[in-house]
Amino acid sequence: xxxxxxxxxxxxxxxxxxxxxxxxxxxxxxxxxxxxxxxxxxxxxxxxxxxxxxxxxxxxxxxxxxxxxxxxxxxxxxxxxxxxxxxxxxxxxxxxxxxxxxxxxxxxxxxxxxxxxxxxxxxxxxxxxxxxxxxxxxxxxxxxxxxxxxxxxxxxxxxxxxxxxxxxxxxxxxxxxxxxxxxxxxxxxxxxxxxxxxxxxxxxxxxxxxxxxxxxxxxxxxxxxxxxxxxxxxxxxxxxxxxxxxxxxxxxxxxxxxxxxxxxxxxxxxxxxxxxxxxxxxxxxxxxxxxxxxxxxxxxxxxxxxxxxxxxxxxxxxxxxxxxxxxxxxxxxxxxxxxxxxxxxxxxxxxxxxxxxxxxxxxxxxxxxxxxxxxxxxxxxxxxxxxxxxxxxxxxxxxxx
Amino acid sequence: xxxxxxxxxxxxxxxxxxxxxxxxxxxxxxxxxxxxxxxxxxxxxxxxxxxxxxxxxxxxxxxxxxxxxxxxxxxxxxxxxxxxxxxxxxxxxxxxxxxxxxxxxxxxxxxxxxxxxxxxxxxxxxxxxxxxxxxxxxxxxxxxxxxxxxxxxxxxxxxxxxxxxxxxxxxxxxxxxxxxxxxxxxxxxxxxxxxxxxxxxxxxxxxxxxxxxxxxxxxxxxxxxxxxxxxxxxxxxxxxxxxxxxxxxx
Numbered sequence: 001x002x003x004x005x006x007x008x009x010x011x012x013x014x015x016x017x018x019x020x021x022x023x024x025x026x027x028x029x030x031x032x033x034x035x036x037x038x039x040x041x042x043x044x045x046x047x048x049x050x051x052x053x054x055x056x057x058x059x060x061x062x063x064x065x066x067x068x069x070x071x072x073x074x075x076x077x078x079x080x081x082x083x084x085x086x087x088x089x090x091x092x093x094x095x096x097x098x099x100x101x102x103x104x105x106x107x108x109x110x111x112x113x114x115x116x117x118x119x120x121x122x123x124x125x126x127x128x129x130x131x132x133x134x135x136x137x138x139x140x141x142x143x144x145x146x147x148x149x150x151x152x153x154x155x156x157x158x159x160x161x162x163x164x165x166x167x168x169x170x171x172x173x174x175x176x177x178x179x180x181x182x183x184x185x186x187x188x189x190x191x192x193x194x195x196x197x198x199x200x201x202x203x204x205x206x207x208x209x210x211x212x213x214x215x216x217x218x219x220x221x222x223x224x225x226x227x228x229x230x231x232x233x234x235x236x237x238x239x240x241x242x243x244x245x246x247x248x249x250x251x252x253x254x255x256x257x258x259x260x261x262x263x264x265x266x267x268x269x270x271x272x273x274x275x276x277x278x279x280x281x282x283x284x285x286x287x288x289x290x291x292x293x294x295x296x297x298x299x300x301x302x303x304x305x306x307x308x309x310x311x312x313x314x315x316x317x318x319x320x321x322x323x324x325x326x327x328x329x330x331x332x333x334x335x336x337x338x339x340x341x342x343x344x345x346x347x348x349x350x351x352x353x354x355x356x357x358x359x360x361x362x363x364x365x366x367x368x369x370x371x372x373x374x375x376x377x378x379x380x381x382x383x384x385x386x387x388x389x390x391x392x393x394x395x396x397x398x399x400x401x
Numbered sequence: 402x403x404x405x406x407x408x409x410x411x412x413x414x415x416x417x418x419x420x421x422x423x424x425x426x427x428x429x430x431x432x433x434x435x436x437x438x439x440x441x442x443x444x445x446x447x448x449x450x451x452x453x454x455x456x457x458x459x460x461x462x463x464x465x466x467x468x469x470x471x472x473x474x475x476x477x478x479x480x481x482x483x484x485x486x487x488x489x490x491x492x493x494x495x496x497x498x499x500x501x502x503x504x505x506x507x508x509x510x511x512x513x514x515x516x517x518x519x520x521x522x523x524x525x526x527x528x529x530x531x532x533x534x535x536x537x538x539x540x541x542x543x544x545x546x547x548x549x550x551x552x553x554x555x556x557x558x559x560x561x562x563x564x565x566x567x568x569x570x571x572x573x574x575x576x577x578x579x580x581x582x583x584x585x586x587x588x589x590x591x592x593x594x595x596x597x598x599x600x601x602x603x604x605x606x607x608x609x610x611x612x613x614x615x616x617x618x619x620x621x622x623x624x625x626x627x628x629x630x631x632x633x634x635x636x637x638x639x640x641x642x643x644x645x646x647x648x649x650x651x
Contacts, residue, residue, distance in 0.1 A: 231586040256409035265408045
């Protein structure tokens with residue numbers, strides 16, 4: 001087992017790795033073979049140049065990828081395990097990195113999130129997601145153990161539920177502590193958000209009744225604090241919980257109450273039409289999507305992909321999940337009737353080819369898409385940005401932007 | 402919408418308007434006039450009588466539009482939020498479309514009453530706020546000064562009943578809001594339509610008695626402002642003559 005190497009794709013050389021993670025990797029290097037695509041790897045960790053990546057036997061090697069820009073390099077290598085260890089979005093980051101993160105996470109065999117919001121976002125998009133945010137030592141230990149088990153080929157999914165339950169209890173502990181400290185409105189800061197996060201954990205662990213109670217408490221608290229947009233940002237999630245409770249009609253009704261603007265009113269109307277015509281699975285799937293739970297939505301839609309309405313929803317869910325290959329394969333020629341559908345398909349095709357390691361074909365596709373519309377050349381520009389960023393990411397003396 | 406409903410499943414026509422109020426020992430005051438007035442523009446009335454010891458329940462029961470009258474044997478006066486909740490539950494049981502929360506000394510201006518059907522038969526908003534004018538010493542003048550200016554900000558008294566929505570009241574012993582505070586999340590309409598509040602329109606003796614009762618109930622100003630309580634005894638408050646508004650004025 002020790003012969004199976006682990007290759008680190010860092011986010012600014014070895015120096016750029018966050019301290020907690022770095023010490024764990026250095027400890028790991030004493031029992032496993034570690035390589036890093038970094039020009040400042042410490043003793044015990046072998047340096048691997050970008051040009052040497054092709055010489056690694058990837059069917060036997062694992063990759064730990066720490067920046068989204070590596071996506072077009074790491075994914076096509078098809079490592080035995082591809083573990084994305086990412087900090088989560090930076091404030092006001094470029095759209096390109098959001099897309100790359102989404103794709104990397106979709107193609108990874110495991111995701112380890114560095115922030116709670118990013119963790120929950122990914123948990124609604126795929127399985128094998130762990131949280132390692134440095135706030136809770138036990139929770140971090142679950143994530144580190146899961147990575148090792150995953151690399152060793154053992155099933156690590158059992159740890160997901162354990163981590164979620166632990167994290168829910170941790171959240172509960174924080175809330176109880178805050179509750180004791182609340183003497184006035186000002187000291188309640190963070191309490192309402194804590195209730196909301198706790199509710200989401202209970203949703204993930206399948207405790208719908210508990211999740212409901214916490215969500216409504218969070219909603220009340222936020223209203224008492226005079227917060228805005230609570231109907232859409234918080235209360236709407238009740239419709240996902242009601243789905244879990246098996247109350248489909250209630251869930252549709254709740255979504256309707258929270259709908260605002262023409263687009264959302266149309267969504268609410270569509271749900272009602274589907275419900276009236278007995279398309280209950282479509283209603284469920286769409287409601288999960290409207291609550292950002294693409295994972296549950298896609299699980300419902302996959303067996304229905306022969307139905308055009310279900311397929312359209314599934315394509316949309318796959319795109320939100322970063323599963324470009326899935327979306328691309330469902331968008332066959334007869335579903336590409338409009339010019340915008342055709343452009344979307346070409347763009348998807350280009351990116352899917354890039355992630356499959358077919359760089360030349362991808363470039364050809366981007367060029368083709370750009371023949372008519374100049375903005376489609378963005379695919380080419382973005383690829384150039386990703387290439388140059390990757391070079392920066394290997395350097396320890398300069399952190400990537 | 403497919404089922405004839407409007408935005409987000411909201412019913413936008415033929416809505417039923419239900420007034421709701423809790424009362425206690427209101428005989429000989431404005432209750433009869435308020436119920437007569439309400440009977441002219443609402444469809445149903447729901448009342449919780451909080452252990453009155455006078456003829457209040459009989460007065461209430463005599464109005465045909467009072468479809469539900471709940472009588473408490475023991476008063477919940479010192480647990481006002483429970484009283485509000487009780488009234489809310491009672492109103493829910495009558496399958497309302499819209500609920501108008503009224504006190505036994507409030508009158509809607511004719512102009513406001515005329516607008517009521519238009520306000521409820523729509524699918525854009527779920528709450529409607531009005532301007533409440535505190536009449537002082539008479540039914541011809543209202544008070545306006547530092548402490549008495551409720552009419553300068555909107556007060557929500559009319560709400561769409563949304564089955565299954567989360568309704569909650571803050572646990573306040575006194576001055577509990579008349580409607581669930583969770584309505585504040587829903588889309589609302591602020592109007593300059595007016596309500597006349599006659600609670601202070603009586604004699605100086607009646608106002609002093611009310612002042613004394615407030616001070617006894619809330620000596621530390623926990624539920625209201627002590628300055629506000631003191632202003633009740635102001636000998637020469639600023640009073641403005643009420644001008645009734647008509648649709649013809651527009």
